[in-house]
Amino acid sequence: xxxxxxxxxxxxxxxxxxxxxxxxxxxxxxxxxxxxxxxxxxxxxxxxxxxxxxxxxxxxxxxxxxxxxxxxxxxxxxxxxxxxxxxxxxxxxxxxxxxxxxxxxxxxxxxxxxxxxxxxxxxxxxxxxxxxxxxxxxxxxxxxxxxxxxxxxxxxxxxxxxxxxxxxxxxxxxxxxxxxxxxxxxx
Numbered sequence: 588x589x590x591x592x593x594x595x596x597x598x599x600x601x602x603x604x605x606x607x608x609x610x611x612x613x614x615x616x617x618x619x620x621x622x623x624x625x626x627x628x629x630x631x632x633x634x635x636x637x638x639x640x641x642x643x644x645x646x647x648x649x650x651x652x653x654x655x656x657x658x659x660x661x662x663x664x665x666x667x668x669x670x671x672x673x674x675x676x677x678x679x680x681x682x683x684x685x686x687x688x689x690x691x692x693x694x695x696x697x698x699x700x701x702x703x704x705x706x707x708x709x710x711x712x713x714x715x716x717x718x719x720x721x722x723x724x725x726x727x728x729x730x731x732x733x734x735x736x737x738x739x740x741x742x743x744x745x746x747x748x749x750x751x752x753x754x755x756x757x758x759x760x761x762x763x764x765x766x767x768x769x770x771x772x773x774x
Contacts, residue, residue, distance in 0.1 A: 629735075666723050667764065668730045669712065670772060671745055673737040679708045684715055686723070705741055713748045720752075720763055729764040732772040742769065 670683040682694040694711045696703040720726075729749050733742055746767045751760045 666726050667716075667719060668732065669716075669745070669749065671731065671733040671737060671742075672772070673734050673741075675736060677736050677738050677741070678702075679705055679737075679741070682708050682712050684712070684719070686719055705744060709744055709748045712745065713752060716749060716763055717752055727762075727764060728766040728768065730768045730770050732770040734772050 666686055668685045670685065672680045672683070674680045680695075684692040684694070686692070692715050694708055694715065696707060716729075731742070731745055731749060733745070746769070749764050749767045750762065751765075752763045753760045
């Protein structure tokens with residue numbers, strides 16, 4: 588299209604309004620590919636608490652006789668905060684539970700044991716939260732604060748310990764604190 592034939596002969600001329608778009612497209616795709624391949628998000632980037640709207644059931648819709656206004660939910664400060672401190676190697680160093688008006692429960696290994704497994708902390712955290720649930724029966728939310736050094740798998744184990752528990756004599760697990768909010772601990 589850039590080269591056009593003149594009506595007077597076979598001589599070719601250049602149209603000054605022509606734009607060669609192919610090099611621009613090539614460069615745009617190269618830049619896009621570079622950023623896609625080199626993007627490396629931080630571990631906590633993009634972790635948002637998301638509450639999706641409940642879906643509607645299919646079938647016939649029933650007429651609404653008197654519309655009711657849904658109660659307004661106010662976000663309140665959670666009564667229980669779990670702080671997970673980890674060492675530089677990623678293993679747990681201590682767990683701290685803050686509840687009520689600042690009461691603290693600290694979970695640390697005995698002084699004689701320097702290296703304990705994550706299951707030690709998770710078991711004691713779970714027992715402490717089951718006891719706290721008796722005090723805060725209507726509480727559904729808990730905040731779990733961890734350091735960037737803590738591995739993601741360990742954070743998921745701590746979240747599971749906060750969410751559900753298996754009561755004695757029952758076959759199905761029950762909700763402990765179903766809404767666990769992850770937060771970053773700034774040291």
